Amino acid sequence: MAQKVAVLGTGKIGEALLSGMIRAGWSTDDLLVTARRPERAEALRARYGVETVTNAEAAKSADTLILAVKPQDMAALLSELAPHLPADRLVISAAAGVPTSFFEERLPGGNPVVRVMPNTPVLVDEGMSVISAGTHATEDHLLRTEAIFKPVGKTLRVPESQQDAATALSGSGPAYFYFLVEAMTDAGILLGLPRDKAHDLIVQAAIGAAVMLRDSGEHPVKLREAVTSPAGTTINAIRELEKHGVRHALIAALEAARDRSRELASGEG
Numbered sequence: 001m002a003q004k005v006a007v008l009g010t011g012k013i014g015e016a017l018l019s020g021m022i023r024a025g026w027s028t029d030d031l032l033v034t035a036r037r038p039e040r041a042e043a044l045r046a047r048y049g050v051e052t053v054t055n056a057e058a059a060k061s062a063d064t065l066i067l068a069v070k071p072q073d074m075a076a077l078l079s080e081l082a083p084h085l086p087a088d089r090l091v092i093s094a095a096a097g098v099p100t101s102f103f104e105e106r107l108p109g110g111n112p113v114v115r116v117m118p119n120t121p122v123l124v125d126e127g128m129s130v131i132s133a134g135t136h137a138t139e140d141h142l143l144r145t146e147a148i149f150k151p152v153g154k155t156l157r158v159p160e161s162q163q164d165a166a167t168a169l170s171g172s173g174p175a176y177f178y179f180l181v182e183a184m185t186d187a188g189i190l191l192g193l194p195r196d197k198a199h200d201l202i203v204q205a206a207i208g209a210a211v212m213l214r215d216s217g218e219h220p221v222k223l224r225e226a227v228t229s230p231a232g233t234t235i236n237a238i239r240e241l242e243k244h245g246v247r248h249a250l251i252a253a254l255e256a257a258r259d260r261s262r263e264l265a266s267g268e269g
């Protein structure tokens with residue numbers, strides 16, 4: 001019999017994963033979702049044809065539960081689940097910061113727990129999902145987790161001690177690129193381009209650069225040097241980026257994201 005998977009907390013990332021599983025060919029008969037608000041449950045049912053259930057029902061009938069609520073809501077969700085959850089059910093958490101020990105303490109039956117940090121490009125099958133096993137999770141549980149996340153992008157196993165860093169780089173990563181595109185589009189407007197043209201130029205530069213980074217096997221410094229002609233335009237821009245400490249700002253930004261992930265470990269504010 002096929003494994004049933006439930007997504008609990010179907011917000012932005014929960015819905016992105018649900019839609020990815022459906023694209024990857026999961027039957028909606030094998031998927032369950034839970035939502036806090038009835039209107040949201042109805043919208044998900046209408047959009048995807050999936051059954052919406054309570055958290056307790058999901059705990060009783062799903063083989064794998066993907067917990068995609070905010071870190072601050074995780075303790076409350078686990079207290080709803082714990083009385084109903086058989087010990088063999090795989091619990092996958094997508095929450096930033098929250099360690100597998102947090103789940104293990106609240107699920108005393110010894111459920112296998114896998115911590116995953118996905119990112120929103122799972123919506124276009126270009127996600128990255130960073131995976132760590134908890135104490136009771138075996139190779140089989142990791143393979144079951146990868147079967148869910150691989151169709152929507154790449155996966156990478158890391159020791160759990162690297163998850164806060166992975167969250168800063170990868171979970172939050174797409175936001176930095178959107179921020180850069182937004183800022184560079186503003187620059188295009190300053191230089192006199194219409195917004196839609198500025199947007200298209202920067203997005204295509206981003207796509208071209210991303211594909212070259214992925215496919216050329218070249219170091220980013222080499223790729224940048226190839227753009228930077230002697231006494232040309234690019235070096236003037238690079239000098240300004242260095243003068244304004246953009247490299248330093250990026251390092252500080254990712255360190256701040258890593259620190260916030262660590263703070264979320266307590267499952268509080």
Ligand SMILES: NC(=O)C1=CN([C@@H]2O[C@H](COP(=O)(O)OP(=O)(O)OC[C@H]3O[C@@H](n4cnc5c(N)ncnc54)[C@H](O)[C@@H]3O)[C@@H](O)[C@H]2O)C=CC1
Binds near residue numbers: 094119120
């Ligand atoms: N948005 C992103 O790019 C990423 C988010 N995450 C993690 O995913 C989790 C969710 O983040 P988002 O999707 O951005 O937030 P969100 O606020 O869009 O989604 C959370 C959903 O959980 C629901 N919820 C809360 N308590 C519930 C309960 N007891 N039962 C059922 N539903 C409940 C909320 O109503 C909401 O729809 C967080 O833990 C976050 O750290 C991880 C990777 C990337």
Ligand SMILES: O=C(O)[C@@H]1CCC=N1
Binds near residue numbers: 096167171172
């Ligand atoms: O901002 C956040 O907390 C979540 C986790 C990684 C991406 N979004």
